[in-house]
Amino acid sequence: MAWRNIWRNPTRSLVVIAAIAIGIWAAIFMSGFATGMSKSYVNNAIANIVSHIQAHHPKWEENYEVKYDIPNAAIVLDTLRNDARVQSVSARTLVTGMISSPQGARGIQAKGVVPEDEADVSQLRKNIVEGEYLSGERRNELLVGEELAQTLDLELKNKVVLTFQDLEGEITAGAFRIVGFFETGNDGFDEGHVFAIRGDLNRLLGAAPEGEEESKRLSGRVDGAVIHEIAVMLQDREQSAAYNAELAEEFPGLKVQTYREVSPDLDLYESQIESISLIYLIVIMLALIFGIINTMLMAVLERVRELGMLMAIGMNRVKVFFMIVLETIALALVGGPAGLLIGYVTILYFGNNGIDLSAFSDTLQMYGLSEVIYLQLEPVVYWQVPISVAITAILASIYPAYKAIHLRPVEAMRTIG
Amino acid sequence: MKVIITRGIEKVYNPEKVPVHALNGVDLEIQEGEFTAIVGPSGSGKTTLLNIIGGLDRPTEGYVEVGGQDISKLSDNELIDFRKNHIGFVFQAYNLIPVLTARENVEFVMLLQNRSREERQQRVLELLRAVGLEDKIDKRPSELSGGQQQRVAVARALAPKPAFILADEPTASLDSTSTANLLDLMAELNRRENVTFIFSTHDQRVIDRARRVVTLVDGAVDSDEQRSPEEIKTGEAKE
Numbered sequence: 001m002a003w004r005n006i007w008r009n010p011t012r013s014l015v016v017i018a019a020i021a022i023g024i025w026a027a028i029f030m031s032g033f034a035t036g037m038s039k040s041y042v043n044n045a046i047a048n049i050v051s052h053i054q055a056h057h058p059k060w061e062e063n064y065e066v067k068y069d070i071p072n073a074a075i076v077l078d079t080l081r082n083d084a085r086v087q088s089v090s091a092r093t094l095v096t097g098m099i100s101s102p103q104g105a106r107g108i109q110a111k112g113v114v115p116e117d118e119a120d121v122s123q124l125r126k127n128i129v130e131g132e133y134l135s136g137e138r139r140n141e142l143l144v145g146e147e148l149a150q151t152l153d154l155e156l157k158n159k160v161v162l163t164f165q166d167l168e169g170e171i172t173a174g175a176f177r178i179v180g181f182f183e184t185g186n187d188g189f190d191e192g193h194v195f196a197i198r199g200d201l202n203r204l205l206g207a208a209p210e211g212e213e214e215s216k217r218l219s220g221r222v223d224g225a226v227i228h229e230i231a232v233m234l235q236d237r238e239q240s241a242a243y244n245a246e247l248a249e250e251f252p253g254l255k256v257q258t259y260r261e262v263s264p265d266l267d268l269y270e271s272q273i274e275s276i277s278l279i280y281l282i283v284i285m286l287a288l289i290f291g292i293i294n295t296m297l298m299a300v301l302e303r304v305r306e307l308g309m310l311m312a313i314g315m316n317r318v319k320v321f322f323m324i325v326l327e328t329i330a331l332a333l334v335g336g337p338a339g340l341l342i343g344y345v346t347i348l349y350f351g352n353n354g355i356d357l358s359a360f361s362d363t364l365q366m367y368g369l370s371e372v373i374y375l376q377l378e379p380v381v382y383w384q385v386p387i388s389v390a391i392t393a394i395l396a397s398i399y400p401a402y403k404a405i406h407l408r409p410v411e412a413m414r415t416i417g
Numbered sequence: 418m419k420v421i422i423t424r425g426i427e428k429v430y431n432p433e434k435v436p437v438h439a440l441n442g443v444d445l446e447i448q449e450g451e452f453t454a455i456v457g458p459s460g461s462g463k464t465t466l467l468n469i470i471g472g473l474d475r476p477t478e479g480y481v482e483v484g485g486q487d488i489s490k491l492s493d494n495e496l497i498d499f500r501k502n503h504i505g506f507v508f509q510a511y512n513l514i515p516v517l518t519a520r521e522n523v524e525f526v527m528l529l530q531n532r533s534r535e536e537r538q539q540r541v542l543e544l545l546r547a548v549g550l551e552d553k554i555d556k557r558p559s560e561l562s563g564g565q566q567q568r569v570a571v572a573r574a575l576a577p578k579p580a581f582i583l584a585d586e587p588t589a590s591l592d593s594t595s596t597a598n599l600l601d602l603m604a605e606l607n608r609r610e611n612v613t614f615i616f617s618t619h620d621q622r623v624i625d626r627a628r629r630v631v632t633l634v635d636g637a638v639d640s641d642e643q644r645s646p647e648e649i650k651t652g653e654a655k656e
Binding site: 313 | 468471473474493494497498500501502506508512514515516517525526529530573577
């Protein structure tokens, strides 16, 4: 009877069913969009900045002093390169200092890399927007972030001076020629980092020239270079935590961290996105509650006389209550699957094709986000949303059902209706 | 055998603000199998008395015994069960559940009584045949005429095998032919199944067919007339 009751006024019922379907679709879309943004941010950060795992000297993060290089870096690299779970490794020399041009100076961190290794670990080669990638054919090549180039008004082939402390604690400087500009999509990173050939930085640091006997004597150096950071990309990102724990156990003298530990903002961002999704869901459900209450209240009020008759002939209050609740659930049972289906198709389509937000690229880059957001949804959401709607429908039906069972048959049947 | 006894029934609506005395000490006894019309002008208290006898309303003062039970002491839920199992109602209009067919409307109260499927189906067919609607069994109320709807309502009222049928202005919205047919039907069921029928009405066509006519004026019994079979008029029309 509840099922038939909802079709007494098809237009009104269809409006509520549509509201439920749109509510579920909106919840799924918002959740998919938020998850897509979150994944985009995390993926960008991993691909351009933090990789899956990073290894440093335990004291490196205190002051970023060059003396805190990774002990036994060569052995660590050998271990990593011989593990099938590892996709690629980049051993970097890092210095913190100043970049100066005739137009000004900025504090930066310079990363000394082996170009081919770095291209395997990060998107640096793909991120070159002008000029070319590091070749190693000429001395002191430098890649500068697009954002920094604009700040310092730099052009390709310009010379800049990098100034930093060497291994002895003395100030050292070298002139570098800009061979390319890169853009990672994260303005903050692009403004504060430059990339150079690892050997060039090590020469300025005062490390033993590559290939010399001295370098062999200094255990841990790689081709004579001091290594401050080993960035690791795994075959499977999900293995980051487990593999990180293995490395930490195997090399207790190292500080190895997953991307979440290196960049806690990723965790914060993800949890914020989850919270925002939850708030959206609650707002949508609240709107739905009032829509359903309104409809069911109308359905009850226009049937006051009939409800009075039902109670007069022996339908008890519990049955009347559940009839109204069932009518509401029946509406949700029609609207729910429709919303889920539309939501699923939307996620499928925009998950493959993405939503182009290039019109807002400046803002998106400021926050390290891609211009194209690919919708993604955790499978559990397909359960969470309908359960939320079912709870919403039940909650929304309580007041109209309460009104119905508090009708007095003799008064209800006197109502003109 | 007395199946309904009322003693000094009073009903006052809105007692604290503007009291309206609907009943002023009604004493009434109804025997099993009677075919009684409660008549009187509008506002005389007919419907109020019927509601109180049917357990739909409570008296302000007085005693009501129906089928040997003092129903004024029953809780609301006990009253619902009492009505479900002992009383059949036929109302003036809005009598049937619009989303159910004639069969389902008649079956509805038996479902509430948890009767077996087999018993329900048998009783539904028997009753719809008795009211001459076996060919309309799967029609919804909107597909039936006013007279046919009231006949389904009578079948539904009889479905739980009640001791009494209370009918509040059952012919108010019917034409002469439908009224005559309905009265024939109820008189036949009264005779055949010995069900006690009590009507509230001011329809002369109903009053003419009643074996007892209780007249209310200003909430009190003004006259109580028993009729011999010779005094009762028979139906004149067939649909």
